[in-house]
Amino acid sequence: MVRKLVFTLLAIVLSACFVYGLMVEDFWETLSNGAMICLTCIGVA
């Protein structure tokens, strides 16, 4: 019962996080970061 409750609460919170993240344009922030290769991070520049 406790496990089911924790699961349900987490599912609601995480879904809300996901939707809110899309609304505040986290997706595009992720995209802009992923599309810019950090050459110093991979150590070749």
Next chain:
Amino acid sequence: MKRRIVQLFSLIVTNSYFTSIPTASFYQGTLKGACVPILNCYACPLAWGSCPIGTLQHFIIVRAFPFYLIGILGLIGLATGRWACGWLCPFGWFQEFIYKLKVPKFSAPDWLRHMKYVVLVLVVGVVSWVTFEPWFCKFCPAGTLEAGLPWLAWAARGSDYAEGMSFATQVFALKIVMLVALVALAAMMRRPFCRFVCPLGALLGLMNKISLLQLDFDLDTCAIAYAQGSDLENCATCGHCSRNCPMDLKVPEQIGSVDCIRCMNCTTTGSAFWRFGTAPSRDRTGEKMNEPAPHWGTRKVPAQPG
């Protein structure tokens, strides 16, 4: 065998921007906004998606809460726990492949498993926050293998090799040393990076206890125990499941632990089985089980015919 096919499929799907090979470019389209639930470097020239740990560090550096990343990773973890580590992660597959080399094998102390939480909190969290630099990426061996080496090869291509090598920094030399060390360790012990270092595994593993996909253990249905009859007092005299575990877990005791990657290797004898649901552990007949494995040492062997 089935898992190998899925791992190969995952490797190809997440790293199939083959246009990059002739054009020496990399993918910068919309899909890069999607985080894959595996440690797949987004600096890899063939990669479509973003690495969640690189993204997490980026959000820490720009002082923003990663709602989207936490949401997507959390939901994946809530559905399957660390299943992606066992079935989708190309770097995990690489380590399993290296482990097949015929060299002496040994086990590492169990407490080292906690090191991945230190890496997650200190290196990914605190150090990124303080220094404004993604330091985990700078030393990530998956990044060296998937991105550093291809980029260096590109830099060398079309010009003389020496010019290409001049791009390599001291950081890169250190990354190579760490990659070589990891390969050496992976040859001698099972998935060392996943067990002791991977911050993504640490995050996903937190969901293992409550995820929909669960693994349970019921010795009454073990084919080996049945075949060996009442001489088998408990699993310690067999250890078949544990020997097959790529995470070096003691399967009967640790089957649902935060380190289990749901590879299903332990399900071959029938004692371990998977199920979907949030209900407490049950055996195959639906009878409620006490945790951990209730039949440990008290197995009732089915009556032998005749």
